Amino acid sequence: MTAQADARHHPSGSTDGAEAKDPHPTPATPAHPPSGTGWTAVCPLEKLQPERGVCALVEGEPVALFRTRDDRLFALHNVDPFSAASVLSRGIVGDLGGTPVVASPLYKQHFALESGVALEDSDVVVATYPVRVVNGTVEVGGP
Ligand code: FES
Numbered sequence: 017m018t019a020q021a022d023a024r025h026h027p028s029g030s031t032d033g034a035e036a037k038d039p040h041p042t043p044a045t046p047a048h049p050p051s052g053t054g055w056t057a058v059c060p061l062e063k064l065q066p067e068r069g070v071c072a073l074v075e076g077e078p079v080a081l082f083r084t085r086d087d088r089l090f091a092l093h094n095v096d097p098f099s100a101a102s103v104l105s106r107g108i109v110g111d112l113g114g115t116p117v118v119a120s121p122l123y124k125q126h127f128a129l130e131s132g133v134a135l136e137d138s139d140v141v142v143a144t145y146p147v148r149v150v151n152g153t154v155e156v157g158g159p
Pocket residue numbers: 022025026071072073078079102
C-alpha cells in the first residue's frame with residue numbers, strides 16, 4: 017500500500033520562503049480560464065463506485081469525487097480542514113438524516129456533499145465544485 021507516499025503527496029506548506037515574484041505582473045494572462053469554462057475530465061463514470069470516493073487533480077487542486085448510492089455525483093476539495101490532510105476521497109460516504117455526507121477518515125467529522133459544510137461545525141466549509149457527465153466521462157468544473 018502507498019499510504020505513506022500519499023501523505024507526502026501534498027506538502028502542507030511551501031518550503032522555499034522567498035518566491036521570485038515578477039515585479040510587473042501582466043493581468044492579461046489569467047492563471048485560470050474564466051469560471052464556467054474550465055471543465056476537467058476526471059474518469060469514466062463506470063470507474064466511480066457508489067459510496068466510494070476518488071481523488072483527482074483539477075486545476076492543480078486535489079479534488080475528491082463521490083458517487084452516492086442514488087447515483088448523484090459530488091466534488092469537494094480533498095483536504096480535510098480539521099487535519100489539513102488530503103484525505104477526504106478516502107472517507108466513508110453515507111447519509112445523515114437525508115443529507116449525503118462524507119466522514120473524514122482521520123477525525124471523523126462529516127461534510128455535507130452538496131454544500132461542503134461540516135455538520136459538527138457549520139463555520140467550517142470545504143470548497144465544492146460542479147460535476148457533470150459528458151459522453152460517459154465525469155468532468156469537474158474548475159475553481
Ligand atoms: S492525493 Fe493528490 S491528487 Fe490525489
